Structures are given as structure tokens and as C-alpha cells.
Amino acid sequence: MKYTVKSTALSAVTGNVIVGVFEEGKLSLAAQTLDQLSQGAISQLIRTGDIKGKQGEMVTLRLPNANLERVFVVGCGKQGVLNVRQYKQLIKNTIQAVKATNAEQVYNFLTEVQISDRDLYWNIRFAVESVAESFYQFDHFKSKKSDQHSALQEMVFVVDSAQQTEAETAVQQGQAxxxxxxxxxxxxxxxxxxxxxxxxxxxxxxxxxxxxxxxxxxxxxxxxxxxxxxxxxxxxxxxxxxxxxxxxxxxxxxxxxxxxxxxxxxxxxxxxxxxxxxxxxxxxxxxxxxxxxxxxxxxxxxxxxxxxxxxxxxxxxxxxxxxxxxxxxxxxxxxxxxxxxxxxxxxxxxxxxxxxxxxxxxxxxxxxxxxxxxxxxxxxxxxxxxxxxxxxxxxxxxxxxxxxxxxxxxxxxxxxxxxxxxxxxxxxxxxxxxxxxxxxxxxxxxxxxxxxxxxxxxxxxxxxxxxxxxxxxxxxxxxxxxxxxxxxxxxxxx
The missing domain is CATH 3.40.630.10 (Zn peptidases)
Incomplete structure (x- = not known):
């Protein structure tokens, strides 16, 4: 699994993205941007009750009009109160959804999601550790190996340019x-x-x-x-x-x-x-x-x-x-x-x-x-x-x-x-x-x-x-x- 850190505007991204939404209909900054690019597709999900923003909720959208192959919309609970344990589980659930598709690369905008008493470094490091755990399997002694094949090869963490060094350190240490x-x-x-x-x-x-x-x-x-x-x-x-x-x-x-x-x-x-x-x-x-x-x-x-x-x-x-x-x-x-x-x-x-x-x-x-x-x-x-x-x-x-x-x-x-x-x-x-x-x-x-x-x-x-x-x-x-x-x-x- 490859991890990359980029400072990229959502409007310039193609392929697959992950964005978060919160309870009470609140959208993350990336979700707001995406909502505008897609003529209100995210807001429509919330109005119809397809996603309420609760932790663990997941909806996958196809948005060709926004130059995106898939959008993984993730429920992140109440804004600002997500703890480490909940965040790790949220990442694991998200990766399971991504692995169920043929997506080879995904842009992760959950870097915007605040974890209680944590900063961006921990957001990224815990994500890397959680992804590694999601991919772990021990089938060394099975005659028929696990068929849980995943096309996913790369996760791109999207951050501000001023946060590049901090994010790269988090990736390195998380991978180690x-x-x-x-x-x-x-x-x-x-x-x-x-x-x-x-x-x-x-x-x-x-x-x-x-x-x-x-x-x-x-x-x-x-x-x-x-x-x-x-x-x-x-x-x-x-x-x-x-x-x-x-x-x-x-x-x-x-x-x-x-x-x-x-x-x-x-x-x-x-x-x-x-x-x-x-x-x-x-x-x-x-x-x-x-x-x-x-x-x-x-x-x-x-x-x-x-x-x-x-x-x-x-x-x-x-x-x-x-x-x-x-x-x-x-x-x-x-x-x-x-x-x-x-x-x-x-x-x-x-x-x-x-x-x-x-x-x-x-x-x-x-x-x-x-x-x-x-x-x-x-x-x-x-x-x-x-x-x-x-x-x-x-x-x-x-x-x-x-x-x-x-x-x-x-x-x-x-x-x-x-x-x-x-x-x-x-x-x-x-x-x-x-x-x-x-x-x-x-x-x-x-x-x-x-x-x-x-x-x-x-x-x-x-x-x-x-x-x-x-x-x-x-x-x-x-x-x-x-x-x-x-x-x-x-x-x-x-």
C-alpha cells in the first residue's frame, strides 16, 4: 500500500474521493465543495435520509459530472467529538467499502475531520495504522489463500501545503x-x-x-x-x-x-x-x-x-x-x-x-x-x-x-x-x-x-x-x- 501527501484542490481531483459528513446535516469543507460541484448531490443524500451523518454510515456515489468515479461519503458523528477509537473504526469501515470496489487510488479528505484532543499528525498516522490493520490477514498455512483481493494500491492524504512536512512524518511513522x-x-x-x-x-x-x-x-x-x-x-x-x-x-x-x-x-x-x-x-x-x-x-x-x-x-x-x-x-x-x-x-x-x-x-x-x-x-x-x-x-x-x-x-x-x-x-x-x-x-x-x-x-x-x-x-x-x-x-x- 502506497501513501502520498498532496496539497490538491478537490476541483482538480479525478477518480475516487472520501469525504465526511456530520450529524444535523453538517458537511465538511470537502463535502461542501463537492456538493457545489455536483449540483447538490450530497445535500440530496441528507434530505432523503440516505445518510444522517452518524458514525459508521457509508454511501457510495457516482458523480461523472464532477469528474469523479466514486465518492465515498462517510458519517462522522457529531462534529468535534470523534474520539480515537471511533475514528479508527471509521477508517476501517471506509477501507472495507473502498476494497469492495475496483478503485486503485483514493483521495482521503477525512484529514479535515477533527479527533478529540488530536491534531493532523494523529489523524494521518492513525489512518495509516488502521488501513494496515484492515489489510492484515494470516493465511500462511492455508492450502487455499484468502480471496479478499483488493485493487486499492494508493491512498492520497489531502492537506494544506503548510502541513506537508507534518503529514509526511505521520505517514512515515505510521507505516513503520x-x-x-x-x-x-x-x-x-x-x-x-x-x-x-x-x-x-x-x-x-x-x-x-x-x-x-x-x-x-x-x-x-x-x-x-x-x-x-x-x-x-x-x-x-x-x-x-x-x-x-x-x-x-x-x-x-x-x-x-x-x-x-x-x-x-x-x-x-x-x-x-x-x-x-x-x-x-x-x-x-x-x-x-x-x-x-x-x-x-x-x-x-x-x-x-x-x-x-x-x-x-x-x-x-x-x-x-x-x-x-x-x-x-x-x-x-x-x-x-x-x-x-x-x-x-x-x-x-x-x-x-x-x-x-x-x-x-x-x-x-x-x-x-x-x-x-x-x-x-x-x-x-x-x-x-x-x-x-x-x-x-x-x-x-x-x-x-x-x-x-x-x-x-x-x-x-x-x-x-x-x-x-x-x-x-x-x-x-x-x-x-x-x-x-x-x-x-x-x-x-x-x-x-x-x-x-x-x-x-x-x-x-x-x-x-x-x-x-x-x-x-x-x-x-x-x-x-x-x-x-x-x-x-x-x-x-x-
Whole structure:
């Protein structure tokens, strides 16, 4: 899909256009112009009740007398009160209507539509991201590919000449984020008999081809054992697929010595729960337990497109948690890479064991800050549902930066407490910590557990168990929180 920014009068446009109308018979500026060019065709639609301007309404007109092949008239609700969620849905509905025709190019005059508390940049960027999402499909493993063919090849955003630079930036960043989301979805949707830790490592290595700023290295179980990453390795014991830790270094800061931002992604390519076996119902969805690694991989792809002047290290903690005669057990005591010991009470609380050693490992990079991303707890889904990722950090400054990025990108997050009092639930009679702290505050105690391994740098934790994938008829990866994290990195440059 090609995106172009032009400063063009509607009277000079031929082909296909998108214009908006509002409730109470109000027309956007483009719709007013078009109404004049077409001898009142838009006004006639409103008078006859064919469109009332309500959100989601759509009428397609043929206006050869105005040199236009098609006009997609879109209902935009009450003027000035359209929120981000409604706008994104409006764009998706519009694209579905355009895709149903043989239109190859369309001029988008919805750039005039005001989104609450947003400017033109966000109007265009969210449109680009929404179009990318509308075109996404995962049919890699179908013998008969989807027949949802679309002739649409180009969308032209129409803006004032003074807004050209701002609009082009929005297109560039929207495309990069759209690519990152797609890459994250593709990896996450991949079946677990294909997407194992080695597959994650292969995808990481391919990033070298995308930018000269990348360097990729992979640790296998032998190297992990030499480093004392015993908690990570314990989780992998029941699987025939070797655990692999993929380190993706992106170095593009003007100061080569600048400390890197480190993103750590939990990469459980399948989680059966180990000896603490999960229920059979919906266990197939545990291929999404590598959603954290998928999102970090997506962010690194977006970075390759954006070329941000930063040093960023993405770490994909690949592993499988399966039960067999060699699997780790409830009751085992593990010595982590940090030297702290953990009593295993539940082998299905494995993500924190993989992450605690990975968080210790990344100390060697002397990071400016570390953000881990993980489908960590069902408790976070209970607390926040599928709309907000859970955010925890002992640093108010870092938490606020992430919340700001979440708000701006509309990739929502909610901060949960990380108080010292929650450590009481992790006490063990036989080790430094237990790996679970009971049902109460389960998402928080998981974050508190990880905090014990992050004392040497500024750190935040994103629990995406509720936001990484959808269930039911729309089952599939969401690509979250690629938008949030990429926006966070863009903000670091600013």
C-alpha cells in the first residue's frame, strides 16, 4: 500500500474521493465543495435520509459530472467529538467499502475531520495504522489463500501545503509502526510446531538484512548453563526444543558510548504449564505466550524503518514449557543467575523464571533503562480485561513516560502498584522467594518477583496477557504493545 501527501484542490481531483459528513446535516469543507460541484448531490443524500451523518454510515456515489468515479461519503458523528477509537473504526469501515470496489487510488479528505484532543499528525498516522490493520490477514498455512483481493494500491492524504512536512512524518511513522505490528502478529500467529525458540532466533538474525545498525547474537543452553541461568533452563527441561536467547543490538546513537534502552520479551513459544498442566480448553492459545518477544521483534522492525538515533537492544527470551520425565517440578529450588534462590510452587508460573535470569543477563549492557514485556499473568486479564496492558515500575518518571506513550499511541496501559508489602506473599521457608504469591494481587506479585532482579538499573514491566491476542471469532494476535513501545522510543529522541 502506497501513501502520498498532496496539497490538491478537490476541483482538480479525478477518480475516487472520501469525504465526511456530520450529524444535523453538517458537511465538511470537502463535502461542501463537492456538493457545489455536483449540483447538490450530497445535500440530496441528507434530505432523503440516505445518510444522517452518524458514525459508521457509508454511501457510495457516482458523480461523472464532477469528474469523479466514486465518492465515498462517510458519517462522522457529531462534529468535534470523534474520539480515537471511533475514528479508527471509521477508517476501517471506509477501507472495507473502498476494497469492495475496483478503485486503485483514493483521495482521503477525512484529514479535515477533527479527533478529540488530536491534531493532523494523529489523524494521518492513525489512518495509516488502521488501513494496515484492515489489510492484515494470516493465511500462511492455508492450502487455499484468502480471496479478499483488493485493487486499492494508493491512498492520497489531502492537506494544506503548510502541513506537508507534518503529514509526511505521520505517514512515515505510521507505516513503520504498521510494519512492526504486522511482523509481531505474523510471528505470534505462527503455530508452535513451526515457531519454536530456534525460529525466533532465525527471525532475529534476518533483521541484519534490514539495516546496517543491527547486530544479532544467540545464546543456546550450553552458554546459558555456563552463565548460571538455571531458572531459565529449568523451564526448558521438559522440551526437546532447545531454549535460545536472541540478542538484537541496534546501534545508531550519535554517541557510540550512549547507554542503550533494553527491551526484554518473554518468548514462551508454547506453554502447557509443565507438571502443573493447564486445562485442555483453549490451550492452543498458549502459542501466544511469546507475545512479549513478538512485540519486541516488531519494535525492532519498526526501528529499522525509522532509523531513530538511539541505541536499543531487543532480547527475545525463547523457551518452551512442557511436561515430560525431565521437566522441573513443584517443590524444586532453583539458583538463579543472580545467586538468589527460588522455590517452585507452580511450574505454570514459568515466565518470571525465564525473565528473572534474562533481566540479570542484560546488566552487562549497562542499560539506561530496561522494559520487559510479557504475557505474564491471568490475574492481569482479570484486573484489566483486554483493553489495558498492566504497567509496573518503581520509577515514577519512567512509568509516566510509558503512560504518556500509551495515551498518545492509543495503545492503552494502566499502572498497578509495586509496593514492598507485596514481597510478603513471596516468602518461602526454604528459599529466598517462592515463584508465586497466591491469588490475591497475582499480577502485582509477579511484577514484584521480577523487581528483585532489577536493582542495578531503571526498570518497568508490561503485562500484556490481556492485550496480546484476541479470542473467539476474531482470534489472533493484536501486535500490542508495538505502538506503545515505538512511540516511547520516538519520544526519547524528542
Amino acid at each position: 509502526i504498521g510494519l512492526g505490528v504486522r511482523c509481531a502478529k505474523d510471528v505470534a500467529n505462527c503455530p508452535p510446531n513451526v515457531c519454536n525458540p530456534a525460529y525466533l532466533a532465525e527471525q532475529a538474525k534476518k533483521l541484519i538484512e534490514k539495516s546496517p545498525h543491527f547486530k544479532v547474537s544467540v545464546l543456546g543452553e550450553k552458554e546459558m548453563a555456563e552463565l548460571g541461568m538455571n531458572a531459565y533452563l529449568a523451564v526448558s527441561q521438559g522440551s526437546q526444543n532447545e531454549a535460545q536467547l536472541s540478542i538484537i543490538e541496534y546501534r545508531n546513537h550519535p554517541n557510540p558510548q550512549a547507554k542503550p534502552i533494553v527491551l526484554v520479551g518473554k518468548g514462551l513459544t508454547f506453554d502447557a504449564g509443565g507438571i502443573s498442566l493447564k486445562p485442555a480448553a483453549s490451550m492452543d492459545e498458549m502459542k501466544y505466550d511469546m507475545g512479549g518477544a513478538a512485540s519486541v521483534y516488531g519494535v525492532m522492525n519498526a526501528l529499522a524503518e525509522l532509523g531513530l538515533p538511539l541505541n536499543v537492544i531487543g532480547v527475545l527470551a525463547g523457551c518452551e514449557n512442557l511436561p515430560d520425565g525431565n521437566a522441573y517440578r513443584p517443590g524444586d529450588i532453583l539458583t538463579t543467575m543472580s545467586g538468589l534462590t527460588v522455590e517452585v510452587l507452580n511450574t505454570d508460573a514459568e515466565g518470571r523464571l525465564v525473565l528473572c535470569d534474562t533481566l540479570t543477563y542484560v546488566e552487562r549492557f549497562d542499560p539506561e533503562l530496561v522494559i520487559d514485556v510479557a504475557t505474564l499473568t491471568g490475574a492481569c486479564v482479570v484486573a484489566l480485561g483486554q483493553h489495558n496492558s498492566g504497567l509496573m515500575s518503581p520509577s515514577d518518571a519512567l512509568a509516566n513516560q510509558l503512560l504518556s506513550a500509551a495515551k498518545h499511541s492509543a495503545d492503552n496501559a494502566w499502572r498497578l502498584p509495586l509496593g514492598e508489602e507485596y514481597q510478603e506473599q513471596l516468602k518461602s521457608r526454604f528459599a529466598d522467594f517462592a515463584n508465586v504469591g497466591g491469588r490475591d494481587g497475582g499480577a502485582i506479585t509477579a511484577g514484584v518477583f521480577l523487581s528483585n532482579f532489577t536493582k542495578k538499573y531503571e526498570w518497568a514491566h508490561l503485562d500484556i496477557a490481556g492485550t496480546a491476542w484476541l479470542q473467539g471469532a476474531n482470534k489472533g494476535a493484536t501486535g500490542r504493545p508495538v505502538s506503545l513501545l515505538t512511540q516511547f522510543l520516538i519520544d526519547q529522541v524528542k
